[in-house]
Amino acid sequence: AIQLTQSPSSLSASVGDRVTITCRASQGINSELVWYRQKPGKSPELLIYDASTLESGVPLRFSGSGSGTDFTLTISSLQPEDFATFYCQHFKSYPLTFGGGSKVEIK
Amino acid sequence: EVQLVESGGGLVQPGGSLRLSCEASGFTLIKYWMSWVRQAPGEGLEWVANINPDGSEKFYVDSVKGRFTISRDNAKNSLYLQLNSLRADDTAVYYCTRVGRWLHFDYWGQGALVTVSS
Numbered sequence: 001a002i003q004l005t006q007s008p009s010s011l012s013a014s015v016g017d018r019v020t021i022t023c024r025a026s027q028g029i030n031s032e033l034v035w036y037r038q039k040p041g042k043s044p045e046l047l048i049y050d051a052s053t054l055e056s057g058v059p060l061r062f063s064g065s066g067s068g069t070d071f072t073l074t075i076s077s078l079q080p081e082d083f084a085t086f087y088c089q090h091f092k093s094y095p096l097t098f099g100g101g102s103k104v105e106i107k
Numbered sequence: 108e109v110q111l112v113e114s115g116g117g118l119v120q121p122g123g124s125l126r127l128s129c130e131a132s133g134f135t136l137i138k139y140w141m142s143w144v145r146q147a148p149g150e151g152l153e154w155v156a157n158i159n160p161d162g163s164e165k166f167y168v169d170s171v172k173g174r175f176t177i178s179r180d181n182a183k184n185s186l187y188l189q190l191n192s193l194r195a196d197d198t199a200v201y202y203c204t205r206v207g208r209w210l211h212f213d214y215w216g217q218g219a220l221v222t223v224s225s
Binding site: 049 | 166211
């Protein structure tokens with residue numbers, strides 16, 4: 001199974017900060033990667049698919065990049081609703097797997 | 108508006124069974140793959156199973172193969188997950204999800220909590 005390693009596992013930041021989260025795959029997955037945000041006590045929500053395509057309705061402060069094994073989620077200006085946990089997921093092959101999550105906390 | 112509403116969660120003893128249901132609305136179910144994803148308390152996300160639009164193809168994570176069965180009834184706009192031989196490590200919130208074009212999960216239900224404990 002393809003393993004996804006996210007870093008950092010947690011970080012502290014302030015509203016307005018630029019935040020970058022990385023996701024590394026154990027083998028090449030082209031651009032077959034997705035990012036989700038999960039607010040506390042809520043279901044996950046799709047942010048980005050195909051590594052860099054913003055889902056409809058998702059704010060432009062979110063962007064994704066990367067291909068192969070290394071991927072990045074960037075939040076250009078952190079908002080209060082972004083204090084949450086972010087997950088990456090690949091869709092290269094079965095089993096579909098998620099990264100361990102990156103929790104963004106208020107500094 | 109796409110809505111996915113799970114039901115059927117609860118407390119079950121180890122070795123027991125449970126059936127989760129997911130009622131879909133706001134889209135044409137027969138056009139989409141569907142999936143179950145779970146999240147143990149305080150833990151990350153784990154994909155459990157996928158099913159294709161007509162129910163003829165199913166995929167499972169290794170840890171549930173032979174114990175869980177995903178199914179659907181498009182006429183009833185419903186997705187199901189039969190959970191048998193339950194173990195303590197199956198304790199989780201189970202999310203019903205719609206599968207997007209790229210095998211990602213574009214809509215999620217609110218989740219159903221399954222607790223396996225004696």
